[in-house]
Amino acid sequence: MGRDAGRLSLILLFTPFALWIGLLIVLPQLGIGYVSLREKVGVNQYEFGFGNYADFFGEPIYRNTLLRTAWMSILVTILALIIGFPIAYYIAKLARARIRAALFLMCLIPLWVSDLVRAYGWIVLLRETGVVSTVLVGAGLITEPVEMLYNDVTVVIGLVYTVILFMIVPLVSTLQGMDDALLEAGYNLGGSRFTVFRRIVVPYAMPGIVAGCIITFMLAAGSYLTPILLGGKNSSWFTEQIYNQFITRYNWEAGATFGVLLLVFTSLVVWVGLRLTGQSLVTTVARKD
Amino acid sequence: MQVSGNLLWIYRVYVLIFFLYLVAPLCAAGVFAFNDSLFPSLPWRGFTLDWFFSPSEPKLGLFHDDRLLRGIGNSLFIGVIVATIATALGTCNAFLFVRKTFRFKPLLYVMMVVPLVIPGVILGISILVFASMIANFFDSTLGLFVTWLRPGIPLIVLGQCSFLTTITSLVIAARLQKFDISLEEAALNLGASRPRVLLTVTFPFLFPALFSAFVVAFLVSFENFNTTLMLVGSDAPLTITMYDRMVKVGSTPVLNAVSVVLMLGSGLLALASVVAQRPQSAQ
Numbered sequence: 001m002g003r004d005a006g007r008l009s010l011i012l013l014f015t016p017f018a019l020w021i022g023l024l025i026v027l028p029q030l031g032i033g034y035v036s037l038r039e040k041v042g043v044n045q046y047e048f049g050f051g052n053y054a055d056f057f058g059e060p061i062y063r064n065t066l067l068r069t070a071w072m073s074i075l076v077t078i079l080a081l082i083i084g085f086p087i088a089y090y091i092a093k094l095a096r097a098r099i100r101a102a103l104f105l106m107c108l109i110p111l112w113v114s115d116l117v118r119a120y121g122w123i124v125l126l127r128e129t130g131v132v133s134t135v136l137v138g139a140g141l142i143t144e145p146v147e148m149l150y151n152d153v154t155v156v157i158g159l160v161y162t163v164i165l166f167m168i169v170p171l172v173s174t175l176q177g178m179d180d181a182l183l184e185a186g187y188n189l190g191g192s193r194f195t196v197f198r199r200i201v202v203p204y205a206m207p208g209i210v211a212g213c214i215i216t217f218m219l220a221a222g223s224y225l226t227p228i229l230l231g232g233k234n235s236s237w238f239t240e241q242i243y244n245q246f247i248t249r250y251n252w253e254a255g256a257t258f259g260v261l262l263l264v265f266t267s268l269v270v271w272v273g274l275r276l277t278g279q280s281l282v283t284t285v286a287r288k289d
Numbered sequence: 290m291q292v293s294g295n296l297l298w299i300y301r302v303y304v305l306i307f308f309l310y311l312v313a314p315l316c317a318a319g320v321f322a323f324n325d326s327l328f329p330s331l332p333w334r335g336f337t338l339d340w341f342f343s344p345s346e347p348k349l350g351l352f353h354d355d356r357l358l359r360g361i362g363n364s365l366f367i368g369v370i371v372a373t374i375a376t377a378l379g380t381c382n383a384f385l386f387v388r389k390t391f392r393f394k395p396l397l398y399v400m401m402v403v404p405l406v407i408p409g410v411i412l413g414i415s416i417l418v419f420a421s422m423i424a425n426f427f428d429s430t431l432g433l434f435v436t437w438l439r440p441g442i443p444l445i446v447l448g449q450c451s452f453l454t455t456i457t458s459l460v461i462a463a464r465l466q467k468f469d470i471s472l473e474e475a476a477l478n479l480g481a482s483r484p485r486v487l488l489t490v491t492f493p494f495l496f497p498a499l500f501s502a503f504v505v506a507f508l509v510s511f512e513n514f515n516t517t518l519m520l521v522g523s524d525a526p527l528t529i530t531m532y533d534r535m536v537k538v539g540s541t542p543v544l545n546a547v548s549v550v551l552m553l554g555s556g557l558l559a560l561a562s563v564v565a566q567r568p569q570s571a572q
Contacts, residue, residue, distance in 0.1 A: 005483075013385040016378050021400050024451035025407075028415035035418055083307070090304050094297075105563070106308060112555040113315060114512035116528050116535075117548040121314025123540060124321060124329050131317055134331040161314070214406065222408025224515050229535070239410045239515070246414055246519065256418060259411045270406065281399060281406070 029263075035256035052257040062241065066261065069238040070269070072152070073220035076159045080167040080216050081209065083160065088171035088208075089201075093180070107168055115162060119229040122158050123149065126230075150232035158230040163219045167212035174208030175201075210279045214270050221266050238262055319552060322545035329542045340546040351546040360530035361550075364511050367442060367526055371449045372507035378450070379457025379502055380495075386458075387465045402459075404452040413519030416448045441522030448516040453509060457502040464498030501562040508555050527551075 039051040056062050091103045125131050126148040133145040148154060182204070186196040202209070227237035242262065245255035274280060321329035325337035327347060343350040351357055386398060404412070417440065424438035437443040468491065476486045492499075514528045521529050531547055 010385075010389050010391060013381050013389060014391070016381045017385055017397075017401070020378055020382075020450070020454055021397075024416065024447060025400075025404055025412075028412075028419035028451075029407075031419035031422055032411075032415045086300070087304060087307050090300065094300070103304075103308075106311070108559070112508055112512075112559045113552055114528060114555075115514055116512070116531055117318050117551055118314055120535065120540065120544060120548060121316075121318035124317040124545070125314055127330075127540075129328065129330045131331055161310070218406050218408060222410055222515065224410055224518065225532070239408070242410055242414060243518065246417070252418065255414060259414050262408060263411050266408065267406075281402060 032256040032259050035252055036260045038253055040253055052253050053261075055254070056257055056261065061236075062258070065236045065238050065241055066265065068236060069221055069262075070265065072156065072159070073217055074269075076156055076163060076220040077167075077213050077217045079156065079160050080164045081213060084164050084167040084212070085171060085205075085209075088168045088175055091168075092172045092175035093178075104172060107165055107172075115223075115225045118162060119158060119225050122154070122161070122230055126154060149230055150235075152231070155227050155231040155235060158226045159220050159223060162223065162226050163216045166215045166219060170208040170211040170215070171205060172208075174205050178204050206277060207279060210273065210277050213273060214281075217269060217273075218266055221262070221269075315552065318545055318548040320545075321542055322549045324542060326542070329540050329545050340542045349543065351543055351550065354543060356530055357527070357534075357543070357547060360525055360527035363442065363524050364526040364528070367445055367449070368507045368510040370446050371453060371510040372503045374446070374450050375453040375457045375506040376461075376499060376503045378454045379461045379506075380499065382454065382458035383461035383465045387462050401455060404455045407452070409452070409513070409515030410519060412451050413448050413516040416444060416451065417519050420444055420447075439522065440520050442524050444520040444522070445517050445526070448520045449510045449513055452516070453506045456509070457506050460502040460505065461495065461498045464495055468494055497565045500565045504558050504562040504565075508558055512551075512555070 036052055037048050037050070038046045039049055041047050087107075091100055091107070095103055123130070127133070128145045128147040128149075130148070132148065133142075136142045137145055178201070182200055183196055186200045191199065222239060224237070224239045224243070227235040228240055231237065238258070239262070242255055242258045245251045245258060270281075322340050323336050323338070324333055325335040325339065326332075339348040339350055341350045342352055344353045382401060386394070386401070391397075420438040424435045427433040427435050427438075472490055472494075473486050476490050477483075481489070511526075512528060514532065517526060517529060518532075525533070527547070531544060534541075535544060
């Protein structure tokens with residue numbers, strides 16, 4: 001009887017999971033895959049084939065937007081790692097206990113503020129009549145107000161800002177687990193600061209680095225607001241193309257094709273990243289902090 | 290690492306600059322809600338609360354702006370429903386993966402985590418496409434109009450639940466894993482029924498995690514933009530309304546006022562969730 005009860009509860013718990021994953025994740029993904037393979041040949045007439053994909057690769061604008069999005073996302077990921085690592089190390093290893101908790105909380109606060117508010121804050125700061133420009137004119141450093149929005153540098157700064165917390169949080173939790181004795185041993189054995197960093201700290205922090213990079217990259221590549229609001233009309237971000245095809249031009253076949261390509265492409269980058277570092281998705285992203 | 294005095298100071302300055310970078314845009318978004326000017330920019334023209342409370346144009350305050358208020362209402366409504374569903378599903382998933390053994394468990398666990406790494410825009414369009422396919426099917430075969438499968442609040446709820454359930458599952462599973470199963474066995478041995486054990490032993494232990502899962506899901510839902518953008522119908526939540534205003538009207542201080550309200554609200558909720566989690570870290 002106990003076994004039957006166990007089976008029953010397994011079924012009861014498994015059903016919601018299956019419904020969720022099946023109806024909200026798997027079938028919709030198959031759905032866009034299906035639509036992307038459908039070519040419109042007339043009113044309500046469709047043919048199956050890879051025509052939409054051929055169109056995509058035949059059109060340099062689309063291709064370049066995808067490549068541009070990918071390169072900028074990789075750049076953002078690298079910058080977030082370089083800027084974020086010292087901060088995470090400081091919080092995890094150098095700050096005193098009470099300050100550590102405060103700093104960590106401060107890191108989390110912007111995390112809870114909407115992307116929209118953060119992008120809006122940058123607009124208020126950086127536009128031609130914005131705070132930075134006005135202050136610089138007032139200080140006599142520049143003679144005329146400058147427009148600091150709508151260029152790639154601003155987009156990168158804004159994206160790093162949006163994603164860096166997702167880099168710092170996993171790094172802090174991995175680094176906190178590191179025993180200081182490891183470092184002392186490294187120094188005692190004659191390692192220089194750089195050697196200790198390269199041979200002890202980095203390998204130890206690897207799961208955190210990989211987790212941070214994956215989340216950061218996916219967030220950057222999938223972001224919509226920051227590139228559009230800070231980059232303006234010419235930001236040519238790939239998610240914007242998807243939106244345009246779907247909502248503005250109502251061309252769902254092309255939009256679905258773009259969606260599939262973005263998903264395949266980002267998954268590929270993540271997969272290569274995991275392979276190169278010898279990590280798995282579950283040990284990195286799902287690690288409980 | 291042993292760091293010498295000077296270097297430590299340079300390091301500290303770096304950390305300080307970083308935190309200034311973190312708060313600068315938030316301050317800029319917040320401060321100009323109180324500037325008595327028609328534009329969110331310098332010079333400072335004195336303190337005012339008009340952008341919150343003024344009942345008339347040109348400085349129509351947030352609390353008299355019907356569209357923004359409707360946006361807040363929609364966001365609250367969606368947030369509560371999404372958080373409830375995601376927490377309920379997350380609880381089921383937590384029990385499933387922590388307590389049960391079944392075939393393909395590692396593979397299915399990966400499936401549970403995957404929604405976190407799918408870009409929000411793609412979750413949005415995939416659910417839009419799938420729902421439309423079902424709606425079209427009903428339309429063409431049965432002649433039924435299924436309006437809730439067209440863009441609107443029900444689809445937004447489904448879209449947000451699709452990835453928030455992963456987050457709530459992970460939060461609740463982490464707590465459930467720490468639960469000492471002998472407590473349940475003791476209660477069972479003492480004659481309590483299964484449901485009673487769940488209600489009086491297991492759920493009280495899980496409560497902090499359930500609470501913070503709910504709060505996190507609510508906050509993320511309230512702030513979500515990417516997934517929502519693809520699924521929005523006529524009842525737009527606040528983020529969409531604010532974005533619309535930003536693109537069509539340009540930046541006005543009323544948007545700063547919205548930002549202040551958003552920051553205060555999410556700050557308080559995040560604090561509540563941290564406080565609820567506190568005893569857990571002490572154990």
